[in-house]
Amino acid sequence: MASNKKILVTGATGKQGGAVIKALQESSPSFQILALTRNASSKGAQALASKPNTIVVEGDHTSLAPIFEKHKPIFGVFSVTVMDKEGSEEAQAKPLIDESVKNGVELFVFTSVDRGGEKSDTNPTNIPHFASKHRIEEYLKEKSANGTKMPYTILRPVCFMDNLTPDFMGKGFNSMWAGVGTKPLQLVSTRDIGIFAANAFNNPSAYKNRSISLAGDELNIEQGRKVFKDTMGSDLPETFGFVGSGIKYMIKEMGTMFNWFKTDGYGADIQALRKEEPRLQNLSQWLKESSKFSK
Numbered sequence: 001m002a003s004n005k006k007i008l009v010t011g012a013t014g015k016q017g018g019a020v021i022k023a024l025q026e027s028s029p030s031f032q033i034l035a036l037t038r039n040a041s042s043k044g045a046q047a048l049a050s051k052p053n054t055i056v057v058e059g060d061h062t063s064l065a066p067i068f069e070k071h072k073p074i075f076g077v078f079s080v081t082v083m084d085k086e087g088s089e090e091a092q093a094k095p096l097i098d099e100s101v102k103n104g105v106e107l108f109v110f111t112s113v114d115r116g117g118e119k120s121d122t123n124p125t126n127i128p129h130f131a132s133k134h135r136i137e138e139y140l141k142e143k144s145a146n147g148t149k150m151p152y153t154i155l156r157p158v159c160f161m162d163n164l165t166p167d168f169m170g171k172g173f174n175s176m177w178a179g180v181g182t183k184p185l186q187l188v189s190t191r192d193i194g195i196f197a198a199n200a201f202n203n204p205s206a207y208k209n210r211s212i213s214l215a216g217d218e219l220n221i222e223q224g225r226k227v228f229k230d231t232m233g234s235d236l237p238e239t240f241g242f243v244g245s246g247i248k249y250m251i252k253e254m255g256t257m258f259n260w261f262k263t264d265g266y267g268a269d270i271q272a273l274r275k276e277e278p279r280l281q282n283l284s285q286w287l288k289e290s291s292k293f294s295k
């Protein structure tokens, strides 16, 4: 039975937004998806337009009022922010939070970042884009009156498995991972961020006002190399260590983040998550089911 509840998904042509749309379509055909993009004629947007129950909506955080007016009532919002310059993430999220509260959205899902498991609520960290997300979380709690005015779910993913790509970027990532040493790094598949967001929209009362750190595996580089070899039959693609160090040096924020992985690190409770969502992928499953690698 179709309910046609409308869900506005930001970052729809990207990794997390795309995963949310896919998981919503697979879990319940009763949602109508409003896929927000800055360019409705892009290849990614066109691909979304051909999907069932999906309307591509052109706009961004500067053009929200007419979007909410045209498509009211909007039941749920998925909010992802993209870092480009200092302050930009807050500029993307805050107007969306304001407009959502104003228009009576029934569940606002914000995808943030884990900052050490239970510590995340009070730990902005010294990584600028983690701290921006912490400030957005605080703003969301304030404007939603701690979820009493507008229920929310905060998803806090760790490092994406999707960073492991067969190209140069993926090799660079693996070299930086190697620089973390023997300390395990938590990883999550963006497919699973989509699944958790869809679970929240499908069952809002169970996800209301929760903050959930998301990880599906926890491996140091040595363990990662073994999983890759055992699963794919070849070596994990890596580049020289100095390339990883060079990236960290040139992109200061990347260096700060990888140092934090070494000194502090993520703190998602993988066992509890797997109980809640048994489909949660570990690295081997992600390699086989969702990655761009082939055997």
Ligand SMILES: NC(=O)c1ccc[n+]([C@@H]2O[C@H](COP(=O)([O-])OP(=O)(O)OC[C@H]3O[C@@H](n4cnc5c(N)ncnc54)[C@H](OP(=O)(O)O)[C@@H]3O)[C@@H](O)[C@H]2O)c1
Residues within 6 Å of the ligand: 010, 011, 012, 013, 014, 015, 016, 017, 036, 037, 038, 039, 042, 044, 045, 060, 080, 081, 082, 083, 084, 088, 092, 112, 113, 129, 157, 158, 159, 160, 163
């Ligand atoms: N990579 C990781 O390991 C990791 C881990 C945890 C958290 N994160 C966080 O994940 C976020 C990125 O999510 P993602 O990987 O899903 O994003 P993504 O794939 O890079 O893209 C998201 C979409 O947002 C739109 N966009 C790009 N720049 C924008 C801007 N300045 N303003 C508004 N829209 C913009 C683009 O769509 P259109 O062009 O169609 O508008 C793009 O397709 C970042 O905040 C990052 O910190 C990443």
